Amino acid sequence: MTTNTTTAPQELIARSNRLGADPRNTNYAGGNTSAKGSDRDPVTGQDVELLWVKGSGGDLGTLTGSGLAVLRLDRLKALVGTYPGVEREDEMVAAFDFCLHGRGGAAPSIDTAMHGLVDAAHVDHLHPDSGIALATAADGEALTKECFGERVVWVPWRRPGFQLGLDIAAVKQANPQAIGCILGGHGITAWGASSEECERNSLEIIRSAEEFIAERTAALAAAGRHPFGEVVAGREALPRERRRARAAELFPFLRGLASTDAPQVGHFTDSDVVLDFLARGELDRLAELGTSCPDHFLRTKVKPLVLHLPADAPLAELEEELRELHAGYRDDYAAYYERHAAPDSPPMRGADPAIVLVPGVGMFSFGKDKQTARVAGEFYVNAINVMRGAEAISTYAPIEESEKFRIEYWALEEAKLQRMPKPKPLATRIALVTGAASGIGKATAQRLAAEGACVVIADLDLEKAQAAAADIAGPQGTDVAVGVAADVSDEAAVAAALAEAVLAFGGVDLVVNNAGLSISKPLLETTAKDWDLQHDVMAKGSFLVSREAARIMIAQGLGGDIIYISSKNSVFAGPNNIAYSAVKADQAHQVRLLAAELGEHQIRVNGINPDGVVRGSGIFAGGWGAKRAAVYGVPEEELGAYYAQRTLLKREVLPESVANAVFALTAGELDRTTGLHIPVDSGVAAAFLR
Structure with a gap:
């Protein structure tokens, strides 16, 4: 039975999306749907009967045309004559490839036979909780009859495959009054002459099962009983x-x-x-x-x-x-x-x-x-x-x-x-980057996420952190990146931010101490407040973040990476920058100290010394760029290019340049390296490490 119209795949996708949008109907990526119809064969010019069926993988709720497998129905049905029996039914999956129509499309799934052999224009196979509850009840066959009468038929458990397709086709033929079946231990299958009828039948089975279960649950409650028994002392939920x-x-x-x-x-x-x-x-x-x-x-x-x-x-x-x-x-x-x-x-x-x-x-x-x-x-x-x-x-x-x-x-x-693609270099790694709503921090978080890491964007401004996380993650959302508030100078705030990272992804493997600010003044104009602010954020902040992260890494026993974004100024002595340069030297020595202490836990600690990162920088955008440009007598928008001319390579250093160095240190190729500082400054001879 087919629908003689080329609208069948559009109807199928719309039905699938509606069914998949409601978790009561099927679990994520669970089940499959199909439609039969006819279309013109471009070779013969004749109409041919086709089966459009959700392919292997994918999700009904987001199914598109590329997720459908398209097969010649006559060839698929002809496989019944060559079926070698249940002991060799796995061979039939490869045979589906010889039934494909046209180019592209998804690979046919193991359930293709069910859809192709059942004599109905439209078929749904779904995994609703209510249907599986009936399917896994000890007396599920009797309960199916009690719930549905003759409208739904019980099919004993059989592993998905060609034989199950034959079984359901036989059930459909033997029970013309039935709208579908309960598959023992598994789920439901429904069918219909039109897409609307098939969807209606699927929902009737699901909702009827829900009501049947709800009535029995209410009866238990009226008798003072619960399906899972009484609450056990000591197991109650903590506040x-x-x-x-x-x-x-x-x-x-x-x-x-x-x-x-x-x-x-x-x-x-x-x-x-x-x-x-x-x-x-x-x-x-x-x-x-x-x-x-x-x-x-x-x-x-x-x-x-x-x-x-x-x-x-x-x-x-x-x-x-x-x-x-x-x-x-x-x-x-x-x-x-x-x-x-x-x-x-x-x-x-x-x-x-x-x-x-x-x-x-x-x-x-x-x-x-x-x-x-x-x-x-x-x-x-x-x-x-x-x-x-x-x-x-x-x-x-x-x-x-x-x-x-x-x-x-x-x-x-x-x-x-x-067949699954090879994992990306940072797959399974969980990274926390401080000061990551802009500049070097955001570029670093973006690179780490692109290489497979789960990323926690920590920033003083929660809204900016969340916006950066959303921008980096795109449609994958919180599966890739989350934003958290983090005043790194506050011990409790740091602990709270790391706890949020743990609750989001399970732990922390990679920390980038990037949060910072700069106040550039001569010695006699530098106030104690200037000094304290910069040391609180960069020296104390890096210490607090590293200490809390190290606790987590040691508990995991999986090793880890701690990266400090220090500065060329940590080794270069220049005028009018006493507080900033001193705190960067502090950070640089924290790298050496922690590398020596944490090595026994396979935690590697390394640093990066950038210079002149103007574009996208929160520090430069906050007024420091204008001041430095005035000192050098250049327009602020040309400051990055001015800095580049002071270097050996004559190339501007970008936030992405620093992100590349973070990736190089953490992607596994340098897994025997700790205590290292990498200059990312396009070559400043006065800052060469000795």
Whole structure:
């Protein structure tokens, strides 16, 4: 059955975007949709029947035409005759390539057969929490009939693939009255003769399941019961400020544990849904059962790590308990792999948890970047909703562990991982740059983000910091950069800024001490206030930021980088700059001192000595540029060019020039270098290091 119109793909994209925009309908990047129709074959000039289907990867809510795979329907259906059976069904994915129509488009996903073989013009396969709750209930088949009657049919668990497509096609043919089905352990599929009917049927299944679960939940509440049991003393959520302070204390240590096999970025969630689940008596049983929907456990691993000590216990006790739990988790995961691995299984991937649950505090999720970590947490929230729904109507009964392994270590999944682009040089690294709303700081943050780092923009002006972060991150938003307020001369403000960095990304690996100002006066005109202000911001400020960052880096156990943006003036003695040059010399020696002290923790400390960075500089724009231009008798807009003529290379030093040096020191090529000062001054002979 097809729609004889070339508007089918436009209708499909619009429907997909509407469905994907509501998290009640499907999780991020979960599910797929399709439409059948006809179009002109440019070779034969004849109309051909086509299938447009969401390709592998991507998200329904943001789907565009480039995310669709387009296949010849006659060729796809002909694969039924060559299907070698369920034991070799993975071979059919490669066969989809021989059914493609035209050039470009997305790669066909494993669910393509479901969409192509079901005799309906439009098909939706979705992962709504309510549908998965029915799909994972112990008596899900009976409950599906009770909820929907004959309108929705139960399909027992089967791993996604060609055979599942055949199964659902048979269900549709045998049940002409049905609008869709519940896929055991997995999700839902709906169909319709038009795009509108298909969407309407999908929403009917989802909303009916929601209402069914809500009625049962209300009945439990009326009887004084909760799907997750009673609140357990000692597991109640800590007050918000204390909860987040404890999360900031724990996060670097947890991130270090979660990065045992590969560096990870973190995400913290303390929503009411999470805190309620963590507080209740059924937490341990349900967490041990793990998630069920393939999209869930591929992101969250088969189960989380759960802390059992009270959240307000001494930090040292919590860390010791977490260390032991982590070792046990790794042993358990290795045993899981050994139980189910076949000779041709891919090698065991990392054995660290992706989800760590701390009752009273919240959920910590981890991934190869911030988006992956955040989405892992979102998927576990989906899993919590699923478990609550299943426990309200029955008992939560996810798919068997062996089936989870078959999907987690599926050859097709491994191939997808191998196709992923090579990580950028600073992937998984979390950077904090002070004075980063403009000039050298912003250019540095921009370069670090472009090279894969998560960046915290710290500045005295919060609005400017947030604006700079938004500008640097673009559409990726807070997955790439966040802005925080930071008066680096204030000890409490520095601690608060670093805590925000930890809560945003899980820790800190790279700090750039860039915040600064300049007051250029002769000795006799320099006041004690001038001296104190510059030393408070640059000497004291760098010390405070470095000390707080070092605490975090040591807790993580992942090493790190501390970079000081010092100055040519740290080694060059010139007139009329006593306070500025003295404080820059202070910063330069802090580099040497900290390099000597922190080396045992694999924390490298280096400095950069710029000169004459005029363009984009907050210092120069604040009036200093005008004063220096007046001293030299040149227009202020030509000051940078004037400085360049004093150098050996005769080239102006730009903020990006300093950012390039920061990248060179931190990207891994100089991983045996610490205590170094790099001049970025286009060659000032008087400032050569000796």
